[in-house]
Amino acid sequence: MTPDAFAEASSTAASGERRSLEPLRALIVDDDEFDRMTVKRMMLSAGFAVKAEECESAAAALRLLETEPFDLVLLDFNLNLPTYDGLYVVRQSRSRGVRVPVVVLTGQDNAEVAVELMKAGASDYLAKSSLSPARLGHALRSVLRIHRLEEEARAAHEALRASEELNHSVLAASADCIKILDVSGRLLSLSQAGQCMLEIEDLAAVVGTDWLDFWKDADRTAAAAALERARAGEPGRFVGHCPSMKGKSLWWDVVLTPIRGADGRPEKILCVSRDVTELKRRESFEQQLVGIVSHDLRNPLNAILVSADVLLRNGGLDERTTKSMNRIRSAGQRAARMIRDLLDFTRARLGGGIPIARAPADLASVCGHVIEEVALAWPDRKVVSTLPARLEACVDADRISQVLTNLLANALQYSPAGTDVTAALSEVGGSAVLDIHNQGAPIPADFLPKLFEPLQRAAATYDRASRSIGLGLYIVKQLVRAHSGSIEVISTAEAGTTFTVRLPLTGMA
Incomplete structure (x- = not known):
């Protein structure tokens, strides 16, 4: 560009256009001081707040690019001819890993030169003869925007690569x-x-x-x-x-x-x-062992119970012996219940589920008999029942008796002496609904989610008289589930504790 042309551009640059407050650290590389000053003024006129560094040679430019951070480089193509030029600076800077956007300014509008520059890594190519603040500003903003997007994409790619490497390390470890x-x-x-x-x-x-x-x-x-x-x-x-x-x-x-x-x-x-193969193997062995032991204990225990019943029925025993035989029979019955619970637990845990045999039955009669038996076993407590005259259902009557027995025993065990336990049976929407309620301290809220898990007790104290092994409610839930029913519990300090069992009357869920 001639000095007159640049002087005219300088006059235009002094027009006082509004400048941007965004600072821009630029490196202006040109062996002509007047050209460097004019480029800087054009940038100011185009709205850039410029903090410029200037140099005259390729060596100085490369040294600054390797040691100083810049947002932009404006590079004269005809720099230090014939040994070095702008193309040399672009190639060297890119080979050294410098990613700063470079805009090349030349006095010749040559398409072949432009292609070589862009291949080497230049961001844009502008002819000095047609340069103006508006054109320079537009080019610089475009170059800076593209560079920002490229850097964001590069950062995202690096983050993704680092994340993939971390994931690979985690997977490998x-x-x-x-x-x-x-x-x-x-x-x-x-x-x-x-x-x-x-x-x-x-x-x-x-x-x-x-x-x-x-x-x-x-x-x-x-x-x-x-x-x-x-x-x-x-x-x-x-x-x-x-x-x-x-x-x-x-x-x-x-x-x-x-x-x-x-x-x-x-x-x-x-x-x-x-x-969890080894854990499963141990669980299976433990459950099979419990099942074998429980099954093998039934025969000698049945012999004890039969012998005790025969001796009590025959009579002729003195009072002391009669009391001893009654204790033997009571202890044997408790042991039989424990063995039955262990067998049911083993069946449930081995995956086969507790077997049931459905048949038509009067649930009201089943519940009435169970309540009478429980009342005899707890003579100092009262069970208040509300039962319909009849309630026909297709269920396993023995298993439903087991459900009600366990729930009533649980209610009596965990309620204060002198309070009543209530049992109510009704029909609601094609289902039998059985409610067992007792007063007393509520079940802790944090224990409710695991209440029906095996070997769990809500109370901190252990009732030696019951010899409970913590399987009753677990078995209750399994039996209710086997009947396609549901069980839930509500327990508060004000209302007490209520277990509600729902069973389909037809045997279908």
């Missing part, structure tokens, strides 16, 4: 079997530990397959339910049996957690499976 599924349930990836545990030799053979195909029968149903929960945005969990690819028997505690996308919707599913 975890001893669990970790899978990533898509929302349809197809396998996307599998941790190295999971590949080893499942004895998968060719990972490519299973990637892309349906995760549900790993499960069979009831376990597949449980897996499908857990997967559906994860798809809906909630964690899903189940315990199931899934052998390795070579047939090794394995049990897994599986948790499926949704991985949400930017819109908050589940876009992938994290599946963490923990090997």
